[in-house]
Amino acid sequence: MFLALREIKHEKVRYGLIIAMIVMISYLMFVLMGMMIGLANENKAAITTWQTQTVYLNKNANDNLSQSLITSDQLAGHRLNRHESLVGQAPVVLTKANGKADKQSAQFIGLDPKQAIAKENIPLASGRHAHHADELVVDQSLRAKGYRLSDRVRLNSTADDYRIVGFAKGAQLNVAPVVYGRLATWKTLRGVNQQVVASGIISNQLEGGHRFDKLARYTSQEFIQKLPGYAAQNNTFAFMIGFLMVISLIIIAVFLYILTMQKMPNYAVLRAQGIPARYLIATTIHQAVILMAAGICGGLLLTLLTTWLMPMTVALVLDWPLIALMVVVLIILGVLGAFLPVRMILKIDPVRALNG
Amino acid sequence: MAVIELKNINKTFGEGIGRVQVLDNVNFSADRGQLSLILGPSGSGKSTFLTIAGGLQTPSSGSVTVEGKRLGKLTSKDRDQLRLNKIGFVLQSYNLLPYLSVADQFVLVRKVKKTGNLPDAEFQRLLTELGIADLTKHFPDELSGGQNQRVAIARALYPNPEIVLADEPTAALDSDRVKVVGALLKQMAQNHHKAIVVVTHDLRLREFADHVYQLMDGKMIQEK
Numbered sequence: 001m002f003l004a005l006r007e008i009k010h011e012k013v014r015y016g017l018i019i020a021m022i023v024m025i026s027y028l029m030f031v032l033m034g035m036m037i038g039l040a041n042e043n044k045a046a047i048t049t050w051q052t053q054t055v056y057l058n059k060n061a062n063d064n065l066s067q068s069l070i071t072s073d074q075l076a077g078h079r080l081n082r083h084e085s086l087v088g089q090a091p092v093v094l095t096k097a098n099g100k101a102d103k104q105s106a107q108f109i110g111l112d113p114k115q116a117i118a119k120e121n122i123p124l125a126s127g128r129h130a131h132h133a134d135e136l137v138v139d140q141s142l143r144a145k146g147y148r149l150s151d152r153v154r155l156n157s158t159a160d161d162y163r164i165v166g167f168a169k170g171a172q173l174n175v176a177p178v179v180y181g182r183l184a185t186w187k188t189l190r191g192v193n194q195q196v197v198a199s200g201i202i203s204n205q206l207e208g209g210h211r212f213d214k215l216a217r218y219t220s221q222e223f224i225q226k227l228p229g230y231a232a233q234n235n236t237f238a239f240m241i242g243f244l245m246v247i248s249l250i251i252i253a254v255f256l257y258i259l260t261m262q263k264m265p266n267y268a269v270l271r272a273q274g275i276p277a278r279y280l281i282a283t284t285i286h287q288a289v290i291l292m293a294a295g296i297c298g299g300l301l302l303t304l305l306t307t308w309l310m311p312m313t314v315a316l317v318l319d320w321p322l323i324a325l326m327v328v329v330l331i332i333l334g335v336l337g338a339f340l341p342v343r344m345i346l347k348i349d350p351v352r353a354l355n356g
Numbered sequence: 357m358a359v360i361e362l363k364n365i366n367k368t369f370g371e372g373i374g375r376v377q378v379l380d381n382v383n384f385s386a387d388r389g390q391l392s393l394i395l396g397p398s399g400s401g402k403s404t405f406l407t408i409a410g411g412l413q414t415p416s417s418g419s420v421t422v423e424g425k426r427l428g429k430l431t432s433k434d435r436d437q438l439r440l441n442k443i444g445f446v447l448q449s450y451n452l453l454p455y456l457s458v459a460d461q462f463v464l465v466r467k468v469k470k471t472g473n474l475p476d477a478e479f480q481r482l483l484t485e486l487g488i489a490d491l492t493k494h495f496p497d498e499l500s501g502g503q504n505q506r507v508a509i510a511r512a513l514y515p516n517p518e519i520v521l522a523d524e525p526t527a528a529l530d531s532d533r534v535k536v537v538g539a540l541l542k543q544m545a546q547n548h549h550k551a552i553v554v555v556t557h558d559l560r561l562r563e564f565a566d567h568v569y570q571l572m573d574g575k576m577i578q579e580k
Contacts, residue, residue, distance in 0.1 A: 002460075002467050003453075010455035010495070269451045272412055274440030275468050276433070350412045 003279075004286035015291065018255050022295020023302065025248045026330060029241055030303040030323060031316065036237035038315030043233075044224045045170040046109065046178050047202075050085075050121045055223040056201040056215040063218070063226035065089045066107075066174075071195045074214040083205040085115035086198035088186030094142070094179060097152035097161045104145055106138070107173040108155060110186025116204055122180060127166030133184060137166035139177030155179070155189060174228060175315075245333060252288055252337035260284060260341035264348065271350035280345045285338045292334030296327050357424070358385035359518050359551045360409060365418035367404055367574075378404045379415070380574035386551040388518065391542050391564060394555045396571035402555035403523060405571060409553065410443050410521050411435040423518060440469050444512030444550075446522035451508050452496045459492040461511050474516050482548075486510050486540060502533040506540070513544060520544065522554040526561060538564035 008015045041048075061068030066089045080086065088110030095103050111118040113130070122129065125140040127149045138147065147153070152161045162181065171178035183198060190196075201212065206219070218226070225231050260267075267280055300323070307316050367379040378401040386392045396402045407413045408420060411427045420427040422442055427435060445451060452461055466473060474482060483489040486506040496504055505525060512520050522541065526534045542564040545552040554561060555571075562568055570577045 003456075003464065006460055007455045266453055269445075269447065270453075271436075272410070272439065272445055272447075273451065274436045274438070274443070275464075276436050276440075279468055351407050 001283075001286045003283040004290055008287065008290060014259075018252075018291055019294045019298065021251055021255075022248065022292060023298035025244055025251070026296045026299025027302040027306075028299075029244045029248075029326065029330075030299055030318070031306060032237055032241055032244070033322065033326065034303065034307070034316040034318050035314075036234060036241070037319050037322070038317040039175065039233060039237075040230070041170075041317055042172045042175040042315050043227050043230050045172040046107075047173065047220065047224060049123060049168075049170045050117050050202055051204040052202050052220045052223070053206040054203040055218045055220065056203075056212050057199070057218070059214070059216045061200075061216070063216070063223075064228060065200050065223075066091065068199045069190075069192060069196045070198050070200060070215065072197050073195065075197065075212065078212055080115065080201065081203075083116055084201050084203045085117040086112050086183060087117065087200050087202050088183050088190070089173070089199045090186055090189045091176070092155045092179060092189060094138075094147075095154050096147070097154055100146075102145060104142060104147075105176055106142075106179045107176045108179045108181060108186060108189055109173070110181055110183040110189075110198070112183055117202060118180075121204065122171070123169045125167045125169045127164070130165055130180065130182075133182050134160070134162050135165045135181075136162045137168050137171075137180040138164055139171035139179075140167040140169060141172070141177050143167060155181075155185070158188065160188075245329065248330060249333040249337050252292065252334045253340045255291075256284060256288060256338050256341045257344070259287075260344050264344070265352065267345060267348050268350050268352035271348050277345055277348070280348075281342050284341050284345065285335055288334040288338035289331055292331045296330055300327075359388055359423055360553070361385040361421045362405075362409060363419050363421075365405075365408060365415045365420070367401070367408060367413075368416045377574050379408070379576075382418070382571075382574070382576045384409075384569065384576060386519070386553055386567075388549045388551050389545055390566040391545040391552045391554065392567045392569065393561055393565035394553065394569045394571055394576070395557065395559065395562075396555070397557055400571045401574045402557075402571055405576075406521050406523055406553070406555050410445065411439055440515065441472060442518045444515060444517040444520040446505075446508050446512045446520060446525050448524040448527050451511065452504060454496050457493055457495055458488065458499075458507050461507065462514050465511070465514050469515050472516055474514055479514060482510055482513060485543070485547075502529060502536065505529065505533075505537055509537075509540060509544065513548065513550070518551060520550050520552045522552065522556075524556050524558070525554060526556065526558045531560060534558065534560045 057063065057065060057068040058070055090108045092106050092108040093103050094106045122137060130137050147164060149164055151164045153164060154161060168180065187196065270280065271277065307318060310316055362382060362384040365379050365382040366377065368375055368377045370376055382405065394402060394405065408415050414428060422438060430438065456464060480489065486509060488503060488506050488510060491499060491503060499507065526537050529537060538561045541552050541554060544550055568579050570579055
């Protein structure tokens with residue numbers, strides 16, 4: 001550690017540039033990861049707050065809740081238990097009845113007020129739950145768009161007015177705010193006949209048996225993975241982060257290789273003086289760890305600054321356990337990068353010290 | 357008993373028509389308290405002699421003994437230990453790390469060799485003798501060639517080795533500096549009871565030597 005620190009201290013510009021490079025890479029990785037988690041949350045937050053364990057959809061719905069329609073025939077002979085809720089999903093455009101706010105795209109979720117989700121799984125940020133058919137609970141992000149409690153709003157081009165009575169926490173689906181209302185409203189919005197009862201059934205219990213044999217059954221994870229664009233988006237981010245990790249490995253390896261090559265005459269002298277190769281190897285590995293740690297700290301600071309400065313509308317969520325894991329992985333990559341120069345150190349011929 | 361002894365040393369490089377015999381049946385020994393000078397022109401085999409004496413490379417035939425231990429029988433790790441504990445090198449390139457201050461050059465030795473180094477009082481006396489006691493905060497690139505060479509000598513002596521091997525220690529020094537360095541090496545041999553072996557083509561160092569050898573075409577002849 002002594003040699004590693006002294007050299008970094010003496011060669012401030014050289015090592016500063018390497019650290020700056022690692023700062024930028026780790027910053028990019030943390031921000032990308034934050035966006036990946038943020039966007040994933042905006043895709044599935046509502047599903048998580050419903051404590052979804054099992055989902056039933058129409059077999060021909062292509063795994064998509066908004067394209068699924070369940071009819072009363074498909075439920076014939078079955079009664080929903082206390083863990084199950086009928087859910088109707090429809091994309092809507094929300095506008096203030098007085099026209100004094102921008103139009104907002106949202107996901108309407110129609111619920112039965114006597115079932116599990118409406119009764120237990122809509123955590124409120126402010127206001128209250130809906131008690132009447134013309135009352136809505138909407139995602140709290142809509143406050144930033146100018147919507148307030150008691151505002152009268154319209155859904156699509158229907159003539160009916162609805163009143164916002166509550167703002168919900170974590171009410172987002174398919175990267176859009178959720179508007180909670182009644183199943184009857186959903187039927188009106190979709191224009192379906194009376195035989196259609198909902199888009200799907202959400203159960204907050206992991207149901208092992210296939211309770212509704214005329215419907216397709218999914219676990220929560222299967223259902224989330226099949227959300228439109230969810231897997232593709234996550235894979236894209238994961239690949240970007242993976243590539244950045246490989247790039248950081250290459251950068252640290254190349255820089256340490258070049259620096260070690262420049263130090264070979266010095267190392268040859270030290271080897272001639274009997275300084276063990278393991279001391280020089282430890283110095284190189286310590287240097288890699290110090291450079292990575294300093295760069296990662298810089299990257300984290302920049303990321304925190306970014307989250308602080310970023311507008312609320314940008315989906316950036318810092319998952320600290322995941323960041324800690326990424327920090328460990330980056331440091332391990334730095335140590336792996338140090339193995340390239342380690343081979344050179346092992347092969348140093350101390351005779352070079354006398355040959356200049 | 358000689359602290360270092362080289363017996364019937366031969367060293368060849370290459371094979372067939374390209375075969376070069378750099379050292380030809382060289383015999384040499386040195387005792388504590390003596391300064392031995394090995395003179396020879398460039399290409400006479402001086403550096404090869406020094407690398408074999410210091411255990412940095414092995415001879416084609418013959419034996420090197422340091423304090424009764426035959427280097428040929430030691431492992432590479434043991435030879436590292438021997439160099440660390442028993443042999444100090446003073447090199448033409450000063451053997452100083454450019455990114456360590458003078459003080460830190462010695463801290464590095466302490467980090468690797470935790471015991472057996474010069475006690476503090478003796479170390480301070482050595483720095484004063486060499487005239488570098490006030491330079492400990494400086495980096496090598498802030499010092500003159502002569503100052504660097506004196507730091508390098510202190511660096512070689514700090515682990516308290518039995519033998520100091522010096523390679524062209526006066527290269528690039530003016531005559532006044534050569535006298536200072538020559539006197540210092542002599543003083544180190546006598547006052548600190550070291551066997552000091554200097555290979556050089558600098559004839560100005562002759563006056564300080566207890567023994568002078570000529571190395572010519574791989575053969576060594578003692579002349580003093």
